[in-house]
Amino acid sequence: MTFNFSAGPAMLPPEVIEQIRADLPEWHWRGVGQGASVMELSHRGRAFEELIAEAEADLRALLAIPANYRVLFMQGGAWGQFAAVPLNLLREDEAAAYAVSGGWSESASKEAARFGRVEIVARGEAPGYTRIPPRSAWAVLPERLAYVALCSNETVHGNEIHDLLAFARDLPAPLVVDASSHFLSRPMPVAECGLIYAGAQKNVGPAGVTIVIVREDLIGRSRRVIPSVLDYAVMAKANSLFNTPPTFAIYVLALTLQWIKRQGGLATMETRAIERSEALYSAIDRSHLFRAPVVPAFRSRMNVVFETGDAALDAEFVRFAEARGLSGLKGHRSRGGLRASIYNAMPMAGVAALIEAIEAFQSKHG
Numbered sequence: 001m002t003f004n005f006s007a008g009p010a011m012l013p014p015e016v017i018e019q020i021r022a023d024l025p026e027w028h029w030r031g032v033g034q035g036a037s038v039m040e041l042s043h044r045g046r047a048f049e050e051l052i053a054e055a056e057a058d059l060r061a062l063l064a065i066p067a068n069y070r071v072l073f074m075q076g077g078a079w080g081q082f083a084a085v086p087l088n089l090l091r092e093d094e095a096a097a098y099a100v101s102g103g104w105s106e107s108a109s110k111e112a113a114r115f116g117r118v119e120i121v122a123r124g125e126a127p128g129y130t131r132i133p134p135r136s137a138w139a140v141l142p143e144r145l146a147y148v149a150l151c152s153n154e155t156v157h158g159n160e161i162h163d164l165l166a167f168a169r170d171l172p173a174p175l176v177v178d179a180s181s182h183f184l185s186r187p188m189p190v191a192e193c194g195l196i197y198a199g200a201q202k203n204v205g206p207a208g209v210t211i212v213i214v215r216e217d218l219i220g221r222s223r224r225v226i227p228s229v230l231d232y233a234v235m236a237k238a239n240s241l242f243n244t245p246p247t248f249a250i251y252v253l254a255l256t257l258q259w260i261k262r263q264g265g266l267a268t269m270e271t272r273a274i275e276r277s278e279a280l281y282s283a284i285d286r287s288h289l290f291r292a293p294v295v296p297a298f299r300s301r302m303n304v305v306f307e308t309g310d311a312a313l314d315a316e317f318v319r320f321a322e323a324r325g326l327s328g329l330k331g332h333r334s335r336g337g338l339r340a341s342i343y344n345a346m347p348m349a350g351v352a353a354l355i356e357a358i359e360a361f362q363s364k365h366g
């Protein structure tokens with residue numbers, strides 16, 4: 001048995017892979033053969049239009065998305081949204097506030113600064129970002145504020161906001177959340193946020209589709225000239241079918257949403273994420289060879305960052321684990337160390353195998 005701990009693109013549920021395999025020669029939609037694979041069919045055909053509508057309905061049900069929010073399926077990844085958010089939301093005489101809690105919020109703030117005035121209102125401590133600055137520690141928010149942006153799960157540094165409401169409540173401007181790496185691993189207070197975006201390739205599908213959930217009154221807000229494919233107004237008007245969408249990626253996303261529903265929805269995803277991450281962090285905390293540097297209250301349930309403190313020993317562990325069928329454990333190139341990404345599709349057996357590897361490696365180096 002092999003387990004893939006890659007941070008993204010990442011493991012998909014085996015049932016989803018099986019369904020793709022069955023559908024590959026000929027896609028069956030609602031029991032009716034379509035004469036070709038989903039990749040070969042028009043996005044304007046009835047079957048695909050029904051599929052994308054069903055994916056949106058499933059997403060709305062899973063996250064309890066209120067009726068005054070639009071769901072958009074876009075391209076360009078989360079990096080596309082780093083630009084799309086200021087282009088759509090930030091007017092020329094306004095500022096956007098960014099809370100930097102790791103590498104991704106840092107990148108988002110820098111990309112936004114190319115398009116308008118950005119103020120960093122909080123900054124975690126680089127290089128480790130082992131804690132997230134609370135709202136009470138933020139600088140005064142700028143006047144003429146268009147939005148406040150943060151990343152709710154920092155994939156590279158392994159920290160996660162566990163109480164998003166505490167950040168969203170009583171803000172004078174809408175909260176924009178990059179939820180890419182923990183999207184659908186837990187419920188989210190959508191109604192308290194202005195906009196949530198996530199690339200699919202970590203928790204909910206393959207690379208190629210980016211989900212944007214945006215409150216209707218924010219669409220068209222900046223009144224700027226925006227490339228059509230990044231323009232929320234254009235995409236919303238066309239129900240995400242303005243130009244050719246990534247049809248295969250949306251099909252896999254739809255299958256993954258059905259899988260999440262069958263498992264019991266986000267409550268089940270959250271329970272499992274807690275079980276997996278608690279087991280892994282306690283094994284690391286018990287060990288005298290490895291440590292998890294992120295302060296417990298901010299530890300990510302999805303991306304478990306750990307290390308021995310010795311780069312050569314970390315590299316040896318990566319090889320040791322690979323020989324046991326555990327792949328993708330090398331830390332991000334900007335961070336070093338080790339990282340186990342344990343998204344929705346990771347079974348407890350994978351975490352148990354990793355814990356065994358940690359213990360065996362420690363005995364070897366005892």
Ligand SMILES: Cc1ncc(COP(=O)(O)O)c(C=O)c1O
Nearest residue numbers: 077078079104153155180181199
């Ligand atoms: C939290 C977060 N934001 C943004 C990105 C960038 O996403 P993409 O490569 O899809 O543009 C990633 C991952 O790669 C991420 O984990």
